[in-house]
Amino acid sequence: MIKCSECSYENMDGLDYCDGCGAKLNAAATDASASAPAAAPAPEAPKPEAPAEAAAPEAPAAETAKPAEAPTGELAPASAPAAAPAAAPSGAPMAFKATLKVIRGGRKDQEFPLEDGNNLVGRWDPDTGSFPEVDLDADDPEAKISRKHALIRIADGKITVEDIGSLNGTYVNRGARLTPGTAVELKTGDEVIIGKTFLKLTVDPIS
Amino acid sequence: MAEPVSFEALASSQHVLSSAENFVLYVLLEAVARGAGGGTGGSRLPLNLSVVIDRSGSMYDEQRLEFVVEAVKFLAANLTPQDKVSIVAFADKAKVIVTPEEATNRDAVKRAIDDIDLLEIGGGTQMALGMRAAIEEVKKNLDSSRLNRVLVLTDGQTYEETSCIDLVQQNRDKISFSTMGVGVEFNEKLLQRLAQDSNGKYHFIGNPGDIPAIFDDELQGLRAVSLRNVRIDVTLAQGVQVRETFRASPEIYAMGAPIIGDDRKISYELGDLEAGVPGSVLLTLVLPPRKPGTVRMLQSGLHFDVPGAGEGSASCDLTVEYTLDRTLTSKRNGRVMNLVDQVSIAKLQARAEEELKAGNVDRATRLLGNAIQGTQRMGNSKATQALAGLLDQVKKTQTLQTKAAKTTLLQAQAVVRKTQMLDPDALKDFGKPE
Numbered sequence: 001m002i003k004c005s006e007c008s009y010e011n012m013d014g015l016d017y018c019d020g021c022g023a024k025l026n027a028a029a030t031d032a033s034a035s036a037p038a039a040a041p042a043p044e045a046p047k048p049e050a051p052a053e054a055a056a057p058e059a060p061a062a063e064t065a066k067p068a069e070a071p072t073g074e075l076a077p078a079s080a081p082a083a084a085p086a087a088a089p090s091g092a093p094m095a096f097k098a099t100l101k102v103i104r105g106g107r108k109d110q111e112f113p114l115e116d117g118n119n120l121v122g123r124w125d126p127d128t129g130s131f132p133e134v135d136l137d138a139d140d141p142e143a144k145i146s147r148k149h150a151l152i153r154i155a156d157g158k159i160t161v162e163d164i165g166s167l168n169g170t171y172v173n174r175g176a177r178l179t180p181g182t183a184v185e186l187k188t189g190d191e192v193i194i195g196k197t198f199l200k201l202t203v204d205p206i207s
Numbered sequence: 208m209a210e211p212v213s214f215e216a217l218a219s220s221q222h223v224l225s226s227a228e229n230f231v232l233y234v235l236l237e238a239v240a241r242g243a244g245g246g247t248g249g250s251r252l253p254l255n256l257s258v259v260i261d262r263s264g265s266m267y268d269e270q271r272l273e274f275v276v277e278a279v280k281f282l283a284a285n286l287t288p289q290d291k292v293s294i295v296a297f298a299d300k301a302k303v304i305v306t307p308e309e310a311t312n313r314d315a316v317k318r319a320i321d322d323i324d325l326l327e328i329g330g331g332t333q334m335a336l337g338m339r340a341a342i343e344e345v346k347k348n349l350d351s352s353r354l355n356r357v358l359v360l361t362d363g364q365t366y367e368e369t370s371c372i373d374l375v376q377q378n379r380d381k382i383s384f385s386t387m388g389v390g391v392e393f394n395e396k397l398l399q400r401l402a403q404d405s406n407g408k409y410h411f412i413g414n415p416g417d418i419p420a421i422f423d424d425e426l427q428g429l430r431a432v433s434l435r436n437v438r439i440d441v442t443l444a445q446g447v448q449v450r451e452t453f454r455a456s457p458e459i460y461a462m463g464a465p466i467i468g469d470d471r472k473i474s475y476e477l478g479d480l481e482a483g484v485p486g487s488v489l490l491t492l493v494l495p496p497r498k499p500g501t502v503r504m505l506q507s508g509l510h511f512d513v514p515g516a517g518e519g520s521a522s523c524d525l526t527v528e529y530t531l532d533r534t535l536t537s538k539r540n541g542r543v544m545n546l547v548d549q550v551s552i553a554k555l556q557a558r559a560e561e562e563l564k565a566g567n568v569d570r571a572t573r574l575l576g577n578a579i580q581g582t583q584r585m586g587n588s589k590a591t592q593a594l595a596g597l598l599d600q601v602k603k604t605q606t607l608q609t610k611a612a613k614t615t616l617l618q619a620q621a622v623v624r625k626t627q628m629l630d631p632d633a634l635k636d637f638g639k640p641e
Binding site: 001012013014015016017021022023024122128129130146147148149164165166167180181 | 219220223224226227228229230231232233446493494495496498531533536544547548551554555558573574577578580581584
């Protein structure tokens, strides 16, 4: 999502000019030498389905593919070339229990227990391969939540939230909109706004 | 023999952001015909042309008809015995004043065209009648090995616009139509559409003194045709949508968002290609969210006829990589982005016109202001000047009803529509953040 600096219209990623007022959107670096299409990397051998959200931002993108001939015949299926490394939960198991609770804008008091590792926050949509742990489909009356909206990660005794390119943004304690791709640490009692749904994080030590 | 054509599919970026949202990717499909035109033998293709001339009362203004007469004489002097050319005059009625048989006789052409103002055909503007008579003349010599074209020149609003559109629709697979609008009274939307629907050319002639030069331009273009019936077929990957399509060169205009069937195929007809002049379309694709990895976005095929040497084809696939790395996705291809900019400016200009028509002067001014920023960024001083002139007129008149205002509008349209071919070296600094 690119917000136009002139008219605040929210444009799709990759757009060059604002749909609202026609202003040029953020100037992107231009690679003049890129006019020749690069050889297409071959798709990876099919792997067991790894959920996309398992790819932490710091994890390298699929670099393993080597330039080779483009696949011929059938179009590449949506899931085949994905080689997202699963973020392995590190360290000892959680010594606490974390829960997200809807406090406003959805089914009030609906709870979502968070698991060690990555928890995708979004809307259930099998067609696009979105199977969120925190499925807010029923808590999103105004359709402000993206299918893959944010990632809550529990690792090394810390809980972080990161917007993964949602349309309507993620906010912590009503602060500034989170920059997509940048994780922010959460603590107990924090309020997280996903689209227009308000959630509260509770962390209880396991006795 | 060298390949008669080069064909490329280029994306605005090799990398697509892997996120939960859709992503916009611009794709340029471009074919450039090699050679000097005229097919294999190097000799140009014979013409099968009919020239349709408006002889309504207003054609006597600004010496318009005099310049037309001069242009037609020039045309007649540049024909070869293989060319078939006819001339039709219209006002309230239409009349064939030179048949294809007579056209090679320069004296006969000269007599007929000099007597054009003696014709008793009234003083109105029945363009469809003129077009119909011209189509009949072209059909007499219709042959796929000839360049079958109707060339229409007018300076007024015609009656029965839908008849003109229908005539083009019925004949567009065999005959292309080029249109020339003189002055400010004609309907530029109609003339543009007739040319675009049949892959002909539309010319705005602000100064009647330019009429002979525009005739020359048409003739040179026809002489340079080296590939015919060019078509680009595209097969999209699953989930990819086309937001809009623009013809990106040699002229910029909207081709509309196509309806894509279950086979995910779209075809774009480009008509005839002149040697060395790129024929291209720019697609704005909306890509679905995906996880990181390499995906083939589309397969494209180019199909064409080489005069005298049968059919040919070329193909090109486009593969992009989904990544989480925004530094990769912000790297853009300079050539594609240059055309995206040009198309965006043409779009802004057209939107400003719409807003103005709807009475939203503020919005129109703002859109034009953004368009001017774009042309300034690109260093296109001619377009900057044309758009600034238009902006002035908009501020001054609030509508564009005066003659001067309409002239600036038509000029601005003509400038932003014409694709600026940039030297590849000039692209190196293009688009870098200031």
